[in-house]
Amino acid sequence: MLEKASALDADELVVDLEDGTAVADKAAARANLAGARARGTLAVRINGVGTPWWEDDLDAAAGVAEVVVVPKVESLDAVRAVAERLPDGVGLEVQIETARGLVEVERIAAFGPPLETLVFGPGDLAASLGVPTLTIGAGASEYALARIAVAARANGLQPIDGPYAVLGDEAALRASAERALASGYDGKWVIHPDQIGPVNDVFTPSAAELDRARAILAAGDGASRLNGEMVDAATKRLAEAVLARVSAP
Numbered sequence: 011m012l013e014k015a016s017a018l019d020a021d022e023l024v025v026d027l028e029d030g031t032a033v034a035d036k037a038a039a040r041a042n043l044a045g046a047r048a049r050g051t052l053a054v055r056i057n058g059v060g061t062p063w064w065e066d067d068l069d070a071a072a073g074v075a076e077v078v079v080v081p082k083v084e085s086l087d088a089v090r091a092v093a094e095r096l097p098d099g100v101g102l103e104v105q106i107e108t109a110r111g112l113v114e115v116e117r118i119a120a121f122g123p124p125l126e127t128l129v130f131g132p133g134d135l136a137a138s139l140g141v142p143t144l145t146i147g148a149g150a151s152e153y154a155l156a157r158i159a160v161a162a163r164a165n166g167l168q169p170i171d172g173p174y175a176v177l178g179d180e181a182a183l184r185a186s187a188e189r190a191l192a193s194g195y196d197g198k199w200v201i202h203p204d205q206i207g208p209v210n211d212v213f214t215p216s217a218a219e220l221d222r223a224r225a226i227l228a229a230g231d232g233a234s235r236l237n238g239e240m241v242d243a244a245t246k247r248l249a250e251a252v253l254a255r256v257s258a259p
């Protein structure tokens with residue numbers, strides 16, 4: 011799986027030592043990290059702070075990964091415990107996926123470097139809230155999506171949506187990605203190579219959107235009319251945000 015994943019056209023590859031790895035396989039998975047490669051950013055999701063594995067996971071990941079992902083973060087102390095052990099230059103992403111984590115998300119988001127990203131964890135959050143769903147990504151909380159996005163943007167972080175677990179249902183996957191995009195998210199996790207294309211398509215502005223954004227920026231100062239719509243300085247900021255999606259690293 012690591013060999014196949016190394017060739018995928020994904021912005022980030024997350025090697026999962028947490029929920030995707032059985033307890034009996036934790037040590038073997040950790041040992042396999044040396045063979046991990048990615049066309050984009052290489053990340054490793056360790057087990058949560060406080061589990062028996064997280065410190066060994068972090069030691070192994072720190073020599074391989076460009077980014078470490080920490081699941082089920084509920085406090086500044088958890089962020090600090092990982093950040094203090096990270097080598098210089100290694101980024102940190104944290105998952106907000108419990109009720110307690112959501113309550114603390116503003117304080118977590120304000121931690122500062124090396125924290126780069128807040129990742130919404132829809133499956134565990136649904137379980138934490140008692141939402142009656144059996145599918146990861148289904149029934150995602152609009153409130154949680156919005157609160158995580160606001161906390162991220164207020165602190166200069168990227169908000170990233172979690173996965174949609176139904177394979178082969180492109181329409182539902184696109185709907186999930188579109189909901190995240192409409193909430194201000196920069197991207198979405200996927201769990202199968204077939205999901206990469208549809209998700210990239212949703213988050214990439216179309217040629218028509220880019221043309222309209224450039225036309226808005228070319229409009230005069232103050233309020234003016236463009237193709238039957240009022241545009242002003244706020245509209246230009248919207249246009250800049252659209253264009254930033256194609257120029258972002």
